[in-house]
Amino acid sequence: MTGDDYILQADRLHKSFGRRAARVHVLRGLDLSVRRGEFLAVMGPSGCGKSTLLHVIGLMTPCDAGRIVMNGSPVAPSENARNAIRRTQIGFIFQRFNLLGVLSAAHNVEVSLKVRGLRADGRARELFEAMGISHVMHRRPGQMSIGEQQRVAVVRALAHRPAIVLADEPTGNLDSDNADALLDLFRKINLRENQTIVMITHSAEAAGRADRVVHMKDGRIID
Amino acid sequence: MPGLFREYGKMVYLPLANILQHKLRSALSVFGIAIGICMLVTLSGLSRGSFNEVADRWESVDADLIVYPRGLGDGAITSSGAILSDRYAGMIRAEHAKIVQRVVPVFLYPVRLGGQDQLASGVDPADFDALTAGGRLAEGRLFDPHGKFAAWLENELSKDSGKIFDPSQEQLAKPGRSGLELVIDSRLARAGKYRLNDTVTVAGHKWKIVGIVPTGAMSRVFLPRRAAQFLFDDGNIARSTLLFVKLRDGVAPSDAAADIKATIRQEVVPLEHYRQMLMSKIGVMFTYVDIVNAIALVIAFLFIMTTLYMTVLQRTREIAILRSCGASNEFILRQVLQESAILAALGAAGGVGMSFAATWAIETFKPLLTVTITWEWIAIALGAAATGSILSGLYPAWRATRVDMAEALSLE
Ligand SMILES: Nc1ncnc2c1ncn2[C@@H]1O[C@H](COP(=O)(O)OP(=O)(O)O)[C@@H](O)[C@H]1O
Ligand SMILES: [Mg+2]
Numbered sequence: 001m002t003g004d005d006y007i008l009q010a011d012r013l014h015k016s017f018g019r020r021a022a023r024v025h026v027l028r029g030l031d032l033s034v035r036r037g038e039f040l041a042v043m044g045p046s047g048c049g050k051s052t053l054l055h056v057i058g059l060m061t062p063c064d065a066g067r068i069v070m071n072g073s074p075v076a077p078s079e080n081a082r083n084a085i086r087r088t089q090i091g092f093i094f095q096r097f098n099l100l101g102v103l104s105a106a107h108n109v110e111v112s113l114k115v116r117g118l119r120a121d122g123r124a125r126e127l128f129e130a131m132g133i134s135h136v137m138h139r140r141p142g143q144m145s146i147g148e149q150q151r152v153a154v155v156r157a158l159a160h161r162p163a164i165v166l167a168d169e170p171t172g173n174l175d176s177d178n179a180d181a182l183l184d185l186f187r188k189i190n191l192r193e194n195q196t197i198v199m200i201t202h203s204a205e206a207a208g209r210a211d212r213v214v215h216m217k218d219g220r221i222i223d
Numbered sequence: 224m225p226g227l228f229r230e231y232g233k234m235v236y237l238p239l240a241n242i243l244q245h246k247l248r249s250a251l252s253v254f255g256i257a258i259g260i261c262m263l264v265t266l267s268g269l270s271r272g273s274f275n276e277v278a279d280r281w282e283s284v285d286a287d288l289i290v291y292p293r294g295l296g297d298g299a300i301t302s303s304g305a306i307l308s309d310r311y312a313g314m315i316r317a318e319h320a321k322i323v324q325r326v327v328p329v330f331l332y333p334v335r336l337g338g339q340d341q342l343a344s345g346v347d348p349a350d351f352d353a354l355t356a357g358g359r360l361a362e363g364r365l366f367d368p369h370g371k372f373a374a375w376l377e378n379e380l381s382k383d384s385g386k387i388f389d390p391s392q393e394q395l396a397k398p399g400r401s402g403l404e405l406v407i408d409s410r411l412a413r414a415g416k417y418r419l420n421d422t423v424t425v426a427g428h429k430w431k432i433v434g435i436v437p438t439g440a441m442s443r444v445f446l447p448r449r450a451a452q453f454l455f456d457d458g459n460i461a462r463s464t465l466l467f468v469k470l471r472d473g474v475a476p477s478d479a480a481a482d483i484k485a486t487i488r489q490e491v492v493p494l495e496h497y498r499q500m501l502m503s504k505i506g507v508m509f510t511y512v513d514i515v516n517a518i519a520l521v522i523a524f525l526f527i528m529t530t531l532y533m534t535v536l537q538r539t540r541e542i543a544i545l546r547s548c549g550a551s552n553e554f555i556l557r558q559v560l561q562e563s564a565i566l567a568a569l570g571a572a573g574g575v576g577m578s579f580a581a582t583w584a585i586e587t588f589k590p591l592l593t594v595t596i597t598w599e600w601i602a603i604a605l606g607a608a609a610t611g612s613i614l615s616g617l618y619p620a621w622r623a624t625r626v627d628m629a630e631a632l633s634l635e
Contacts (some may be wrong), residue, residue, distance in 0.1 A: 051629075051633045052629075055629040058547075060547060060632075083546075083549050083551060084549065085549075086547070086548075087548065087549025088549070094633075098540065098543075098547075100240075100541050100544060101244075102237070102241055102541075111545070111548075115545055115548040115550040115554060116548060116549055168633070
């Protein structure tokens with residue numbers, strides 16, 4: 001298999017927080033490869049470093065050591081370089097949605113596109129329709145159900161056609177019906193658009209919907 | 224650029240959305256700036272307007288030179304009382320008849336009228352026209368128009384020289400001798416609600432208002448010079464405050480000033496220097512006013528800065544979301560600075576509006592004050608608002624770029 005088949009390759013990632021006695025070594029030489037078009041689930045106990053992993057491979061936080069290759073090119077550790085890749089290649093979905101409360105759903109998507117130097121095109125509208133939430137487009141997050149809010153977050157994560165979508169416990173705040181619906185959507189996008197998705201979850205049921213499941217323990221991936 | 228969803232109409236604009244989200248806080252920031260701007264425009268308009276109003280009135284005098292006692296420097300300009308012997312008037316008339324057309328002695332005396340201090344001019348009836356653009360009265364007549372009172376007073380004083388003549392108030396006000404009379408200008412009449420033939424108490428004596436001159440005359444209060452000298456210089460009628468000298472046509476004021484100065488050895492300055500001398504005497508007032516204004520503005524912007532800083536702290540999650548979308552530092556800076564700029568722009572506009580309202584209020588309730596709002600000061604205020612908005616936005620904006628997105632976004 002050549003490197004081109006991988007959208008993301010992370011080698012020997014290290015990340016720790018705090019100093020001296022308070023130091024927590026969270027990622028300890030972690031390796032992770034994600035294939036193009038793969039729907040990957042990452043499982044692990046609470047506090048094992050799943051979110052940290054996501055922040056590092058999502059280029060929000062620099063790693064202390066290790067190498068990340070995104071879409072075939074090694075990522076320079078500088079903030080600007082990470083920022084530029086995040087802008088074009090990555091879409092995030094968070095457990096607590098993280099929508100901008102002052103903006104409508106449509107504007108939440110539009111502002112994300114604006115930040116990325118893009119204009120809204122028909123895709124955003126299609127996504128709203130595909131997610132079944134066209135009716136909340138002009139509502140603010142506070143005026144939506146949590147299931148609707150999470151689907152707006154999905155639209156936002158997909159609207160700019162990222163190479164990879166990183167989702168941190170996206171069903172963690174949803175009831176089982178909404179969780180099911182969301183996982184169906186992930187599956188659908190993954191199949192229809194060959195969208196690569198890395199989903200962190202500690203629900204075995206959610207993980208069961210993915211192509212592949214990896215487990216995290218002691219700061220490493222154990223398959 | 225069309226919005227994402229055209230039917231939605233409005234373009235997404237975060238700074239405005241944030242301002243609208245916190246209406247009260249934004250309104251308070253805007254109000255703070257508006258007050259600062261209003262103070263700047265109104266107070267500078269008040270100090271400069273009042274200054275110019277006085278200078279304009281003095282410049283309206285039909286004269287070319289002012290003669291002051293020597294040694295007073297620029298202070299001469301605001302002196303009053305009996306400080307210059309009247310014999311200089313005679314000397315100038317006698318020795319400079321070729322260049323001098325007219326010499327007008329004036330006795331200035333501070334009085335309180337219309338709830339405000341006024342510098343009253345004691346002037347001879349014959350010279351009244353020089354100080355009042357031709358002597359035209361809007362109402363009534365000139366005090367002691369035929370000089371009867373002055374003649375009576377001089378006669379009384381000459382009767383037994385050496386003995387101090389002390390006419391009582393009753394004597395001074397005796398019918399047939401005109402009594403004590405004065406003339407005011409129409410602005411003072413309006414401000415103090417004075418009417419013709421009202422009796423007012425000025426400098427401890429009762430005076431009757433016999434005439435009203437249109438606004439713009441040198442003083443707001445005119446007294447008969449002899450009476451003023453007698454009452455305010457211990458029964459003496461030999462000294463005044465200054466002389467106005469009107470030159471013959473074609474005589475250069477600066478040359479004439481030098482000539483006259485050489486013979487009388489007193490200070491002689493062209494009338495056109497008055498404004499400048501007044502400025503050097505009281506110009507420091509403008510500095511004080513400007514300092515107070517600057518402080519008010521700084522406080523207003525510190526308030527904005529605190530507000531923006533609070534907003535940034537409260538919005539770390541929002542900022543982190545933008546950063547997670549790849550927003551550059553410039554983008555984040557721009558959001559905060561634009562928010563600051565909008566608040567400042569609204570505040571500046573409100574402040575300019577408020578200063579027109581304040582001017583109206585001042586001139587309505589304190590009609591003797593002059594507020595002149597100039598475009599120059601409006602421009603200065605707007606410039607200050609623009610600078611202030613950038614300066615007060617910078618630190619909060621910089622803080623916004625420092626937000627740790629991983630931490631802010633994973634808080635449960
Ligand atoms: N910014 C941080 N500063 C200090 N410690 C952190 C920080 N982020 C995470 N940690 C620590 O790293 C460990 C892993 O956290 P996290 O990645 O959130 O775990 P998970 O998502 O698997 O529950 C935890 O012990 C947590 O306390
Ligand atoms: Mg987590």
